[in-house]
Amino acid sequence: MLTPIEKILFILLALVSAGFTFHGFKTIIDTVRKGRPAPELKNIPASLLKAGVTVLFQRTIFKARKALSAVHLGLFFGLITYAFVNLFDVLEGLIPNFDLTYSGKHLAPPAWTIPLINIYSLVSDVMSMFLLIAITIFLVRRFIVKDKALTYRENVLLNPKVKAGGQAKDSLIVGVFVIMHVTAHVLSQAYRLTEGADPFMPFASFLNSIFGASETGMHVAWWVSIGWVMFIIPYLSRSKHTHFFMAPINLGLAKQNPRGQLDPAIPLKVIDGRKYDPGAKVITDLAWKRILDAYACVQCNRCQDVCPANFYQRPLSPSALEVNKRYLLKEATFGSHPDLLLAPLTETVISPEAVWSCTTCYACVRVCPVGNEPMADIVDIRRRMLIDGFEIDSGVQTALQSLATNGNWMGKGKRLRGRWAKELEFPVKNATEEPVEVLWFVGDTASFDERVIPNTKMVARIFHQAGLDFGILYQNESNAGNDVRRVGEEGLFEQLVEQNMAAFGKAQFQRIVTTDPHSFNTLKNEYPQFGGKFEVKHYTVTLLKLFEEGKLTVKNKLSHYKVTFHDPCYLGRYNGGFTAPRKLLELLGVEFHEMPRNCENSFCCGAGGGQIWMGKVAPGERPAENRIKEALSTFEKHPSDKKQLFIVTCPKDMVMYSDAVKTTGNEGKIEVRDIIQLVAEAVGVEEVSPIVG
């Protein structure tokens, strides 16, 4: 189709484009390689293949924003189709008589290929329309409707170029490209329909009916269509749309370890005997996967939507963190500021206040369609801030100092840990002195907090009534260290692990049961790395088993209660413990209603990742308060006179939500209860007043 001069021009253009593209992606790969070693990935081809299938069906984006995700799906398939369309357009341009129009009759192809060519014509024609519709919807969403979900809070640290509209510029360029490119391609098809309409190309045939066929028009349209591609491909490597290529790769290389296992503060596999400081100060201190994250992110802000800190008007946006990283890398590698690679992350990508706002609830990582882990960056930044002597919140410091000396964050002496057990009407075994079947790891809040201790005692009474052979570690138990690690105090975490491992070593037990989801998470997912290989269960699982084995029986059905259930982050989202609590509630006979945000999509109470230790409380509606309102509006849909209960299975939740009920003025409307209180009522265990003395 092309004249010889056109062919030479095209080949020259293609070479220049390929050169820039190669340079673009080589720069990205070199930059990613500047990151630290990440935990080793197993069977990469298989996980890449799995990611390919996920991408093909666009599985991960449908976790949120279903309608927009469908548009994205249209866009995705449109662009995939266009990869082939462009290939064939180039072949048609370069190879004489290569022409797929009218089933490629100029080629006189074998008969069996004709249906294939017809299908291709139809798919590419229809997909062209889909693409135009999808891209128009996205452009309207960003530039006319101005969807707030695409913006950031005023207090979030943003790269100046992002603030000046860098992302919108990228969107506009790609949007205009898609419209021009697709229109030009369809026009080029329309111009070549010299014999009138082709039933397999309705869109092109329609345009042909207006513009007719034209040799010149065909050449011009071809050049506009393909010329744009030659420009846009190298551009993509330098814009947020690197996403097209990096998102599938990133998804294929995403975290393989359990969600609840943090990457180490110092790489386990050291390259060239290099010395690493814990955590991250500058961008190259991050693991290479965290750098890749920045290129995979297209700033859809789904993470921001689910972030409890962002809800709480704190200056944290996981998405802003990723876009700031990419702009920093772009200016350092494609731009003229290589020194930015040595700029502190806390000045360029995330503010210190934002770093310390994260509750480590994992909602951002869970919802991310491309497998990013912004939370991992935040923990690494905390780790280095602690080592570098950055001034930390006084409440956190007090908690850490107490943890270092007393093994608990509440400033209580070690010997006081088992005091609640001494107040029971039966002895609780000391697992370091006599063998037990179940070692109950109680945790700090349940051991020391006066508001929670009655529930702790209730658990003991139920276990006792069910004839469970259990014991506790008394003063030998230390905080399990889950939140200590997530605050970034890796050394203290290791110290606590050592203390607990020593205590476990003294004890004889078959499995560990814990009432605290945070302890549960680290004991289950992180202690194995320190040699702690044991079975760990959450008490909801143990209770359910006791019912199933007939060791506990429901004497009083609790149908007079209307309840909802809050999934604790570290039991639910992190460890998939969704069913046991719900099955228990079903057994107890309560009227149960699910809140809109449940299971994987549960909304954090705001206490995790050290937030409960913070001395300063920020103004604004707190996540826990919002959650109580969510529960109340759920109940409103099922009006009745029944007592309304908010059921929790985490000592921290007990504290957070009881407080939130008070601060939202909803006392009398809703009551927060631990599931153990319902179990006690159903099986007929009354609270016995403590034996004083």
Place this chain on the structure above:
Amino acid sequence: MNIVVAIKHIPSIADDVPVKGNNVDFDSVDFVLNEWDEHSIEQAVLIKEAVGGTVTVIGVDLIGELDNALHLALAKGADKVVKITADDPAADSHMQAKWLSEAIKGMGANMVFAGVQASNDLDGQIGPMIAAYLDMPYIGGVSSVEANSDSATVNKEFAGGAGAKYSVSMPFVAGVQAAPKPPRYAPVSKVRQMAQSATVEKVAPSGDASSGLTFKKMAPPVVTGHAEMIEGSSKEVAAKIVELLKSKGLA
């Protein structure tokens, strides 16, 4: 600038403080660093960071566990640590001040810091006594120290929030009430690194002093009854109150 910080190891009050005979049962109590001493270490390190110099932290090892506190001081920025191996948990502040003075004497200190008091005896005497033994001026209730070449600008706090600025010529002893910044956090990994690599200099206690006071009797606080909250509707509460009064024979 040569700064010496005298610290004190005291029984922890995180736990119940058990009593044995006429004193604390030292065998069943944990020892921790006196809170005000954390401020004097912070103040010393701040000066070192501002004008350079060395910080030496010295304390009396009462039960053989002072190393933890000394490693913590090193992790926070002290350069040298010394312990006086007394192994006498009952040594009072007069005794400790004497031992500390003897050890500090040869150190050529420009400034000696001590916590303004310690929460075990609350007598605030270690600083003044060191000053007396070393024949140096003493200034207490200090809230900040800025070192100049041979003198220091010292802020002192008075009750009610009033403050005064002093120029004190070196050498001198300061009783630190608070550092200008909250004592920094020492990450456990750094403390452990110090525990592995640092050397703690040992000095034998020398000299004798006595407060002339002896404990006649020490007793744990008497637990009095807690307030009981009566819950329920006003009728229920009233009924319970009547019942209570009846049971006490008052109605």
